[in-house]
Amino acid sequence: MASTIDPRQAEIAEEFAMFGDWMEKYEHIISLGRELAPMDPADKVDDNLIKGCQSRVWLAAKRDDRGHVHFAADSDAIITKGLVALMVRALSDAPAADIAGANLTFLDEIGLHSHLSPTRSNGLQAMVKQMKLYGLAFTAGG
Amino acid sequence: MTTSSTYDVHAIRAQFPILSREVHGKPLAYFDSAASAQKPQAVIDAQARYLSHTHSNIHRGVHALAQEATEAYEGAREKVRAHLGATSTREILFVGGATDGINLVAQTWGRTNLGTGDCIVLTRMEHHSNIVPWQMLAQERGFDIHVVELNPDGTLDDDQFVQHLNRGPKLVAFTHVSNALGTVNDVKRWTAAAHDAGATVLVDGAQSVPHLAVNVQELDVDFYTFSGHKTYGPTGIGILYGKEALLDAMPPWRGGGEMIGTVSFENGTTYNELPYKFEAGTPHISGGIALGAALDWMNGVGMASLTAHEHVLTQHAHARLAEVDGMRFIGTAPCKAGVVSFLIDGIHPYDLGTLLDQLGIAVRTGHHCTEPLMDKLGIPGTVRASFGAYNTVEEVDRLAEAVARAAAMLR
Numbered sequence: 390m391a392s393t394i395d396p397r398q399a400e401i402a403e404e405f406a407m408f409g410d411w412m413e414k415y416e417h418i419i420s421l422g423r424e425l426a427p428m429d430p431a432d433k434v435d436d437n438l439i440k441g442c443q444s445r446v447w448l449a450a451k452r453d454d455r456g457h458v459h460f461a462a463d464s465d466a467i468i469t470k471g472l473v474a475l476m477v478r479a480l481s482d483a484p485a486a487d488i489a490g491a492n493l494t495f496l497d498e499i500g501l502h503s504h505l506s507p508t509r510s511n512g513l514q515a516m517v518k519q520m521k522l523y524g525l526a527f528t529a530g531g
Numbered sequence: 532m533t534t535s536s537t538y539d540v541h542a543i544r545a546q547f548p549i550l551s552r553e554v555h556g557k558p559l560a561y562f563d564s565a566a567s568a569q570k571p572q573a574v575i576d577a578q579a580r581y582l583s584h585t586h587s588n589i590h591r592g593v594h595a596l597a598q599e600a601t602e603a604y605e606g607a608r609e610k611v612r613a614h615l616g617a618t619s620t621r622e623i624l625f626v627g628g629a630t631d632g633i634n635l636v637a638q639t640w641g642r643t644n645l646g647t648g649d650c651i652v653l654t655r656m657e658h659h660s661n662i663v664p665w666q667m668l669a670q671e672r673g674f675d676i677h678v679v680e681l682n683p684d685g686t687l688d689d690d691q692f693v694q695h696l697n698r699g700p701k702l703v704a705f706t707h708v709s710n711a712l713g714t715v716n717d718v719k720r721w722t723a724a725a726h727d728a729g730a731t732v733l734v735d736g737a738q739s740v741p742h743l744a745v746n747v748q749e750l751d752v753d754f755y756t757f758s759g760h761k762t763y764g765p766t767g768i769g770i771l772y773g774k775e776a777l778l779d780a781m782p783p784w785r786g787g788g789e790m791i792g793t794v795s796f797e798n799g800t801t802y803n804e805l806p807y808k809f810e811a812g813t814p815h816i817s818g819g820i821a822l823g824a825a826l827d828w829m830n831g832v833g834m835a836s837l838t839a840h841e842h843v844l845t846q847h848a849h850a851r852l853a854e855v856d857g858m859r860f861i862g863t864a865p866c867k868a869g870v871v872s873f874l875i876d877g878i879h880p881y882d883l884g885t886l887l888d889q890l891g892i893a894v895r896t897g898h899h900c901t902e903p904l905m906d907k908l909g910i911p912g913t914v915r916a917s918f919g920a921y922n923t924v925e926e927v928d929r930l931a932e933a934v935a936r937a938a939a940m941l942r
Contacts, residue, residue: 411555411889412889412940415885415886415889415940416940419940419941443880443881443896443897443898443911443912444879444881444882444911445911465879465911466879466881466882467879467882467941468881468882468885468886469879469881469882511881
């Protein structure tokens with residue numbers, strides 16, 4: 390069964406291929422951060438806080454009737470928030486099993502893999518892990 | 532703009548091979564010396580020469596290499612003694628770094644002297660390494676920790692210090708220079724006041740020894756510790772100075788070879804004399820020797836010239852960064868060394884640090900291992916530019932321009 394995630398990753402990679410230099414790329418990430426749908430204040434609570442060392446990331450998930458998982462997320466740092474927006478775009482509104490089994494390659498392709506490094510301590514790596522755990526939990530839950 | 536007619540910063544830079552590399556296709560501007568300083572060729576050579584020419588285990592071998600290695604290592608100890616102005620090499624312990632030095636004092640002097648009903652004094656600006664070892668011991672031994680808070684400019688609150696002294700603390704432990712704010716504390720005055728109150732004094736010199744001439748006898752501190760890697764030397768080596776009478780009275784901490792007099796299952800074990808009583812196991816020999824070379828290098832530059840050069844850089848950084856809209860300096864004490872910490876209104880330090888990195892500029896962002904300080908200031912962290920012997924005024928200009936450019940992108 391084809392994953393719903395891979396075409397989205399390809400689309401993001403294609404979008405970033407247009408940028409000529411790092412500034413354009415980061416300007417785009419910053420604008421994605423600004424455009425990310427605001428998180429419901431009821432979800433932006435400590436229970437949903439992923440503790441990064443420097444930037445804080447909030448993540449909430451719920452499953453709809455079709456078995457798709459929807460993510461809402463936020464960060465206090467705008468670049469992290471832009472990357473969070475990309476993660477939401479790649480993984481949200483997808484079948485739980487696709488999320489759990491997703492092989493996220495797009496950050497590599499767009500040259501932002503270092504942002505997933507633990508030394509960055511921006512909370513992003515922990516967020517991806519948490520998204521997949523939600524996928525797994527919702528898969529197991531039926 | 533030159534810093535001094537005799538200070539040739541370009542000749543100094545040329546001695547640091549790493550400074551010629553590029554980052555993200557741009558020349559590296561390294562402003563993270565407070566985390567770790569880069570190494571001059573003289574230090575790299577000293578360590579390499581030892582490893583390729585002299586290495587052997589030290590102190591007991593009868594062969595030539597053992598003797599040469601011992602002489603080099605003990606020679607480095609003498610260089611440290613001279614640099615700190617200590618009375619004797621018996622007062623100079625090789626440790627893993629400032630963190631290790633503080634843990635040694637906590638586990639030996641602290642374990643012997645601190646118990647239920649006692650108290651110690653720390654400050655709000657301490658690095659985690661001068662907080663956590665005391666908290667761990669306090670949890671076990673049941674003594675209290677009192678904290679001296681800060682004035683708005685990032686200096687310590689003298690009145691509160693006096694109030695805490697009136698509680699009769701057994702120990703006052705504080706940093707000479709704040710790693711997050713750059714504030715230089717008046718160690719001599721505080722030490723005298725603490726002694727008058729009957730307290731023992733430990734000073735964390737991790738951020739002072741790289742920038743200032745330090746004389747432990749003049750300061751009259753009881754313990755003083757610093758890390759080799761922040762003074763242009765290797766990682767994994769540092770120094771704990773302690774007054775001989777105190778060190779003599781302290782029990783050993785780590786047991787093993789080297790720190791013993793005689794070992795016997797039947798008659799008990801006796802311990803070696805100072806400083807070896809505290810140096811169990813084979814030490815970081817190459818690190819100690821290279822640390823000696825690093826102090827030689829700093830003295831070759833001249834501590835007064837180095838302090839003056841960094842003062843110019845700090846002043847210039849304040850002046851140039853102040854031109855950026857929304858700039859807020861964290862720490863504006865009249866006496867600062869080596870560090871400029873700041874925030875820009877509405878911009879997360881992590882975002883700024885990420886864009887500066889893209890521009891080839893290495894700064895540190897975050898809480899700088901001073902969470903209690905950041906919590907008190909109500910900020911998530913700062914952007915910190917810290918300076919070393921090799922930084923130039925032109926690099927500071929580049930920093931200010933890059934900060935302005937990054938801030939414009941993030942607004």
